[in-house]
Amino acid sequence: MPQIILGPQQHAPQIDGSVRGRAYNFLAKLAENDSLPGLHIEPILRAVDPRVRTGRVDDFWRAVLFKVQGHEQAAIYVYLGVWPHDAAIDFAMKTKLQVNPVNGIAELLFSDTPVVPVTPPSVGTAEPNAESVEPLFARRGLTVDALIDELGLAPHIAELAMECREAEDITDLAQQVPGWQGVALIDLSAGLSITAVKETLAIGEEDSALAEDSDSALATALHHPAARLQFAFIEDNEELRRAIEDTNFAAWRVFLHPEQRKYAERSWRGPFRLSGGAGTGKTVVLLHRARNLARKNPQARVVLTTFNKTLADAMQRDLKILDPTLPIAEKLGDPGIFVRGVDAAARAVVQSGGSGVAPAVEAVLGARTSQIARVTDRNAWRDAIASNGDELPSQLKSPVFFQAEYDLVVLPNRVTNLEGYAKVRRPGRGVPLDRNARTAVWSVISAYRLNAGIHGSVDFIETASIAAWILNASGARPADHVLVDEGQDLSPAHWQFLRALVADGPDDLFIAEDSHQRIYRSRVVLGHYGIKIVGRSQRLRLNYRTTQQNLRYAVSVLTGTDFADLEDGAEDTSEYRSARLGPAPRRISASNLTDELDQAATVVGNWLKELKDGEGPETIGILVRTEQAGEQLVRALDERLVPARFVSDKAVPSGKPVVMTMHRAKGMEFTRVLIFGVDAAALPAPFALKNVTDADRQDILQREKSLLYVAATRARDELVILWAGDPSKLLPSSAPR
Numbered sequence: 001m002p003q004i005i006l007g008p009q010q011h012a013p014q015i016d017g018s019v020r021g022r023a024y025n026f027l028a029k030l031a032e033n034d035s036l037p038g039l040h041i042e043p044i045l046r047a048v049d050p051r052v053r054t055g056r057v058d059d060f061w062r063a064v065l066f067k068v069q070g071h072e073q074a075a076i077y078v079y080l081g082v083w084p085h086d087a088a089i090d091f092a093m094k095t096k097l098q099v100n101p102v103n104g105i106a107e108l109l110f111s112d113t114p115v116v117p118v119t120p121p122s123v124g125t126a127e128p129n130a131e132s133v134e135p136l137f138a139r140r141g142l143t144v145d146a147l148i149d150e151l152g153l154a155p156h157i158a159e160l161a162m163e164c165r166e167a168e169d170i171t172d173l174a175q176q177v178p179g180w181q182g183v184a185l186i187d188l189s190a191g192l193s194i195t196a197v198k199e200t201l202a203i204g205e206e207d208s209a210l211a212e213d214s215d216s217a218l219a220t221a222l223h224h225p226a227a228r229l230q231f232a233f234i235e236d237n238e239e240l241r242r243a244i245e246d247t248n249f250a251a252w253r254v255f256l257h258p259e260q261r262k263y264a265e266r267s268w269r270g271p272f273r274l275s276g277g278a279g280t281g282k283t284v285v286l287l288h289r290a291r292n293l294a295r296k297n298p299q300a301r302v303v304l305t306t307f308n309k310t311l312a313d314a315m316q317r318d319l320k321i322l323d324p325t326l327p328i329a330e331k332l333g334d335p336g337i338f339v340r341g342v343d344a345a346a347r348a349v350v351q352s353g354g355s356g357v358a359p360a361v362e363a364v365l366g367a368r369t370s371q372i373a374r375v376t377d378r379n380a381w382r383d384a385i386a387s388n389g390d391e392l393p394s395q396l397k398s399p400v401f402f403q404a405e406y407d408l409v410v411l412p413n414r415v416t417n418l419e420g421y422a423k424v425r426r427p428g429r430g431v432p433l434d435r436n437a438r439t440a441v442w443s444v445i446s447a448y449r450l451n452a453g454i455h456g457s458v459d460f461i462e463t464a465s466i467a468a469w470i471l472n473a474s475g476a477r478p479a480d481h482v483l484v485d486e487g488q489d490l491s492p493a494h495w496q497f498l499r500a501l502v503a504d505g506p507d508d509l510f511i512a513e514d515s516h517q518r519i520y521r522s523r524v525v526l527g528h529y530g531i532k533i534v535g536r537s538q539r540l541r542l543n544y545r546t547t548q549q550n551l552r553y554a555v556s557v558l559t560g561t562d563f564a565d566l567e568d569g570a571e572d573t574s575e576y577r578s579a580r581l582g583p584a585p586r587r588i589s590a591s592n593l594t595d596e597l598d599q600a601a602t603v604v605g606n607w608l609k610e611l612k613d614g615e616g617p618e619t620i621g622i623l624v625r626t627e628q629a630g631e632q633l634v635r636a637l638d639e640r641l642v643p644a645r646f647v648s649d650k651a652v653p654s655g656k657p658v659v660m661t662m663h664r665a666k667g668m669e670f671t672r673v674l675i676f677g678v679d680a681a682a683l684p685a686p687f688a689l690k691n692v693t694d695a696d697r698q699d700i701l702q703r704e705k706s707l708l709y710v711a712a713t714r715a716r717d718e719l720v721i722l723w724a725g726d727p728s729k730l731l732p733s734s735a736p737r
């Protein structure tokens with residue numbers, strides 16, 4: 001059966017729903033049998049490319065396609081869109097599908113225009129003395145010949161690129177150059193060498209050898225990972241229908257970056273870690289990988305998990321958008337993809353743990369009732385300190401200290417009594433504790449556990465620890481593949497649980513994380529919990545969400561902070577890059593709270609007026625540090641006749657701008673973002689730093705910075721930062737360009 005490929009369609013006219021429907025019918029028939037006479041697949045006399053065809057969609061509309069016939073392969077049809085009859089012939093006459101002679105990537109050429117119509121970059125806009133500044137690529141030692149002969153850029157694009165003075169000019173050019181060439185320009189402007197760019201685009205030395213003008217060479221060139229930034233292989237009619245008829249068909253569903261594709265498809269002998277800055281498509285990779293694994297083996301039990309329920313629900317929704325036919329498992333251990341927050345997945349193990357639960361509770365928490373149906377009250381540490389903390393050194397009288405000590409030391413080491421706690425090693429905990437201090441600390445931990453026992457409750461981390469014990473004791477491994485998002489915020493007990501879900505082996509664990517976005521917990525070294533990454537770790541750097549301006553601002557929030565990833569290595573942000581341009585982030589200083597609320601109402605009110613057709617008010621996000629501040633802000637906006645809705649743990653409803661905490665905004669995105677209340681007095685949050693040890697203080701400050709980074713990277717297009725009085729010290733002192 002013929003294979004349909006959707007090629008670049010930016011040259012085709014917009015068509016309405018009924019024409020889309022007919023275009024789909026045409027392509028569906030073509031995919032079944034290309035010799036059906038009603039299709040009228042016609043070559044065009046004197047066309048520059050003998051492979052070009054038109055096909056009859058109806059009396060008025062014609063499809064333009066290329067027919068590529070590989071050896072012993074079914075015909076491939078590359079679809080470029082539909083045009084009115086004469087315009088279709090005209091377009092078909094001058095369009096050529098070829099193999100790039102340098103790198104073996106399939107590409108379109110037009111005989112009387114450049115590869116794409118490009119306006120010259122606005123050279124020299126960036127600096128007042130720009131005339132004297134050498135263009136960026138020349139400063140980097142690049143030449144037009146190298147861009148053409150070594151990389152394979154189209155000559156007119158290489159020449160324009162060599163004229164660009166600054167990175168913005170390159171981005172501007174790249175935005176107009178679809179496919180791999182645009183991506184290559186962004187990579188070069190971020191400082192990558194031509195060799196490194198070729199590596200990210202999966203261009204090998206052997207690729208140019210395929211650059212002959214044969215059908216089989218073209219078929220190979222269309223499969224090139226970099227060609228697939230523009231040419232999408234459509235696998236069945238359902239996918240075809242969605243791609244043609246759905247006007248919201250999102251690029252992430254088919255046009256993966258070669259690196260994203262590699263991580264979605266490749267197999268590893270053991271756990272793999274994919275790190276990457278905000279918006280680099282880590283979640284997209286996980287969704288594609290889950291689909292690939294489920295398709296490769298329909299009996300496979302794939303667990304797709306993340307930090308919490310809201311993010312898991314969003315992943316499940318997107319998985320269905322990606323492919324509605326995917327088998328979603330409702331029960332852990334069933335074939336298909338089981339999508340849950342990590343705590344819900346642990347609960348599922350405990351709930352079905354039967355007689356294994358009581359010994360697990362005893363092994364993890366010591367002797368107590370095995371009633372664990374309830375969740376321990378969030379104030380339980382405070383209460384335990386109040387009742388049993390008299391002997392504690394004052395700097396340890398803090399729920400923050402106990403939560404971290406419990407997560408990082410007590411639970412992962414299965415400490416159940418003072419003897420155990422007196423001996424346990426506490427690497428990385430900062431404050432050393434002598435025997436007396438350990439006794440005082442243990443007294444509080446015992447009280448915490450005793451109270452929870454009386455209430456028949458456990459906290460989330462305890463549940464993960466109990467679930468891990470149950471699985472390890474029984475040897476049951478209810479998953480074949482575990483895919484994890486937001487790994488930077490999981491605790492050791494979570495990792496012990498995830499490790500226990502799946503046997504050691506190929507493609508057992510795939511972990512996406514960004515240590516710059518660690519906002520909940522202390523840093524964890526995976527190797528301590530049986531997850532040996534050893535060399536199986538890569539990084540994504542191209543941001544698909546945020547404009548270059550917003551990204552640069554967000555990264556400048558991080559500057560000066562020494563981050564480390566889950567494997568203890570340093571991470572840097574120097575090659576983070578974005579393929580989009582937009583307005584510079586606006587920083588607004590208000591004189592007092594009333595002024596700040598007025599300014600917020602003005603910003604959001606204006607944004608509401610600017611919404612385009614099809615853009616709902618919920619694409620505006622207003623991010624705050626605390627729930628209380630959020631609820632207060634909604635009331636104040638309401639008084640100023642600006643509608644808004646505070647969203648905490650539910651999915652975001654449509655119809656109004658959304659106010660939420662910066663924590664809640666993790667993993668989300670908005671077209672426009674206002675970060676409200678970035679005052680010196682509010683960020684870092686004073687309550688977070690109350691009664692903490694010096695060691696914890698540093699880590700909390702780092703997390704508060706990361707919180708601001710998370711908030712700033714939620715914005716696709718516009719970002720406004722607003723404060724009253726003095727700005728937070730966590731903000732960069734000046735706005736980057």
Ligand SMILES: Nc1ncnc2c1ncn2[C@@H]1O[C@H](COP(=O)(O)OP(=O)(O)OP(=O)(O)O)[C@@H](O)[C@H]1O
Nearest residue numbers: 251252255256257278279280281282283284544667
């Ligand atoms: N190949 C792609 N083509 C088009 N859009 C993409 C692609 N990959 C990702 N995106 C888009 O970029 C945005 C960010 O993707 P995603 O949420 O997967 O990133 P992330 O790395 O998980 O981000 P974060 O860490 O901030 O949660 C989304 O809107 C997604 O649809």
